[in-house]
Amino acid sequence: MDHLQDAEAAVAELRCALARAGVTLPSLGLDPVTCAGRSPRVLVELGRCTVETARRMAAALPGPREEAGL
Secondary structure, three states: OOHHHHHHHHHHHHHHHHHHOOOOOOOOEEOHHHHOOOOOOOOEEOOOOOHHHHHHHHHHOOOOOHHHOO
C-alpha cells in the first residue's frame, strides 16, 4: 500500500470511529499540499468544528478528565 492509500484508509478509519462516538467532522480529509512530491508526508486535516463537536470528541476519548482541569 502506498503512502496516499494508507493515509486515505486512516482517514476512513477515523471517520468511522468518530461516527460511532456520534461525532462528525465535515472537513476531515487529507491535506492536498502534503500529498505532493516524490515521497509525500501526508497530513490528515481535521479542520474546524463547533464547540459542541469539540466537547463530544473530548467525551469520547478515554482517560481521566481531571488532568485537563475538567
